[in-house]
Amino acid sequence: MTERTERPLLFLDVDGTLLPLGGARIPSSPQGWVDWQGTSNPQLAKIDAGHVPRLLALPCELIWATAWMEYANEVLSPLLGLPRFPVAELPDPPQEYEPDALNWKTRALVRAAAGRPFIWVDDEITDLDHAWVSAHHGGHALLHRVDSTSGLTRADFGVVDDWLLERSRDRRRG
Known part of the structure; x- marks a missing residue:
C-alpha cells in the first residue's frame, strides 16, 4: 500500500498520557466516569499546560483516542x-485492564488511519499492539508508550518530533 501525502495522524490518549495518573485510580463504575470526565476531577490540575503549544505545533492531525470520547x-x-479535535470511533473500553491482551483501541485506530502514517501516544501500548499494527497497517506507525505516573514529558515529545521529521523527509523524497 502506498502512503498518502496527507499529514500524519496523532491519536492522543488522555488518562495516563495527557492527564498523569500519579497513583490515581481510574473509576470502574459508570457514575465514577461521570465525575472523572467532568471539570470537578481533581486530577485535571496535573495537566501540564506547557504541552498545549507543543501539541499545536506538531505537523500532524491530532485526534482524541480516549475513553473520554467527546468529553475530551x-x-x-x-x-x-485547545480547539476541538476529531474523536476516534472506539469500542467500549473493557471493564478491567488486561495486560496480556491486544489493547481495546488498536484495531479501531488502524482502521481509522486507513493506511495513513500515524502516531499513537498512550500509556497502555504493549508489544502485542506493536506486532498487530505491523501486521495489519500498510503505512508507517509510531506506537509510543508513556509512563502513566508522569504522563507526557519533554522526552516523549522528542520521540514524536523525531518521527514526524523522518516522515516529512520521506514525503519530500517520495
Missing part, C-alpha cells in the same frame, strides 16, 4: 485552550 472536547479543550 467538552472538558479538556476549553480547559487548555
